[in-house]
Amino acid sequence: MDHHTEIEIHGNSNPIQISRLALDIGGSLIKLVYFSRNSGDDEDPLNDSVGVSNAVNGRLHFAKFETTKINDCLQFISANKLLLGGFQHQENFSNDRNFIKATGGGAYKFSDLFKEKLGIRLEKEDEMDCLVTGANFLLKAVNHEAFTYLNGQKEFVQIDHNDLYPYLLVNIGSGVSMIKVDGDGKFERVSGTSVGGGTFWGLGKLLTKCQSFDELLELSHQGNNRVIDMLVGDIYGGMDYSKIGLSSTAIASSFGRTISNNKELQDYKPEDISRSLLRMISNNIGQISYLNALRFGLKRIFFGGFFIRGHSYTLDTISVAVHFWSKGEAKAMFLRHEGFLGALGAFMSYERHSLEDLVVNQSEQLQVDASSGTDKNCNPLKGDLNETESIQCSVYRA
């Protein structure tokens, strides 16, 4: 597990109404979202320290595993008693549910494994549905969730809840899904591409000796794509092709320089290969996203999925691609909890199914206050957004 973040949450006091563990099992990664009650809080279930009755305070945790290491994930769930909904202090708490919510293709693929190893049923939730629910939740409920990246600067975007829709949600996992979102539960998957995170990691693994996605991503920092890519200037003898607005430094052909000499793979630096690959894929996703946003007149594109990881070069390439192709008309925005949209959506589906009478439109009843304490999160613009973090939240009942 190499990624772990938390949201502190004040939930409803009735254990049956508390969401617990939810999973998003993708082609490359398993994402977990789970709730744990604050220590000591179980002695005072009707905690109203923030002026709210019927609330249980706790934290939402985020964790991930590689899908190939699913046994580590099963072990983690078991060791942390996550099937008890995080209420590990209540030894006599009866597990009233024999299922956990799960989304992603692995919810189907690994169904039997969960039954066998943990004795639990995976209740499957639709993947696109979960992505949209998760994104809508984050955009409405969490301050400082969405940000733009321009000229090397992250800038948080204040989301107007009344002017959120429609938008294009681009989830970059192993592959890429592009979803036009018109409201809560109102969406259509309009496009996608197979050139995604799995392509970066797969091709990168073949071309370099990297042992992990993060190592490959890290390498790209030191790389120079000019060694690998054929630029307009390489073709035009150093000149721009100004008539059609292509500068001499624009990439004419990704990996195109590797055709033009007698070098072999080992003659190239892995850093340069990684950077070129990242640029190619990020740019391609940015372009296809823009073209789909254009089709439907969408001005805002939110990018999620575990490909990005707050990586500055990726953020920059996608932002520049959207800006370039749209001539500044469309805007690329990113989500701090980018990788957990599907898992969050699955997590929230507990509420949707069991509390429909109480929670008509759940997202709009959620308010999350960023803490204004002394920890680093009170100014989220500082520090790496993808590091462990904690946002204090309060969930109110209607």
Added chain:
Amino acid sequence: MDHHTEIEIHGNSNPIQISRLALDIGGSLIKLVYFSRNSGDDEDPLNDSVGVSNAVNGRLHFAKFETTKINDCLQFISANKLLLGGFQHQENFSNDRNFIKATGGGAYKFSDLFKEKLGIRLEKEDEMDCLVTGANFLLKAVNHEAFTYLNGQKEFVQIDHNDLYPYLLVNIGSGVSMIKVDGDGKFERVSGTSVGGGTFWGLGKLLTKCQSFDELLELSHQGNNRVIDMLVGDIYGGMDYSKIGLSSTAIASSFGRTISNNKELQDYKPEDISRSLLRMISNNIGQISYLNALRFGLKRIFFGGFFIRGHSYTLDTISVAVHFWSKGEAKAMFLRHEGFLGALGAFMSYERHSLEDLVVNQSEQLQVDASSGTDKNCNPLKGDLNETESIQCSVYRA
């Protein structure tokens, strides 16, 4: 030189009005188009064997070289006396021009080299302009030029000259240009992608031990991309994701399977890698092309450039991509002389500049009759379209 085709042509008898050699010097390939007078024809310059006066009969030849082997190209031009316009029988023919028409970035990059080695100036013609001129010429003047590829079958398309425009021209060279064509000389480069032929060859060269583009393309015939790509079924445990119309055999993530085990590059078959790469790039180009055609309401997309080479898997992937994404609304079409659009355009620019008074709208004054002789070209549906071929043509003056 590994590609050579010819069009037999009856041209204007005045040597000064006969186009000769023209070049398109791209990032990977140099394309040549040149005219040679039929042997014996020089004794009867006013040949009217097809009922046309003031005509010189001859052939248009097509040839290509790798850009890195430009010296071979210079040698070829020199050895074949191409600077004499193919009139090598007329030893006393005075070379009245000290330039040759050239397009592509290499016309700038290698300008000095041509001056130094051949004593000739390259007169530069705009690349997009030449692509469009070449495509319009072929579409209007050459029968059996355009074809579709569906269910493994090539089918020639009869072009209605009055209903040709607008169309999207997608030229797949090292990189890809997408041009909206509204008429002769009326066009706009609306998009492009750096993921093109140079990417296929560059990445393919790094990943396999192939020594040429054609070898890599050939390899893909025997390959199986399922070993390399992550399919929807790989994620969903063999199931379709039917709710959004993705079958279990759809590619979820190109190269995505190579992340999921401990194999290294040498453990994969080059055939499989080649096929996966070809599929990824062809599909991506098909998708971006379709999205651009959609923007402008273009129903027809013509694909050219030396990436395709009449290769059935490429034709199929692009066709299926356009069909899939457009839900059958748009049609992918291919050009038999796909690789020579730019060179043909440069060739025709001799006329455009020197004969403007005579040839107001040159393309529409050209008529080309496919020969109905006994050679294989009378039924061009048989045989490999990309092999050496000859189409008998007549060029009429206005």
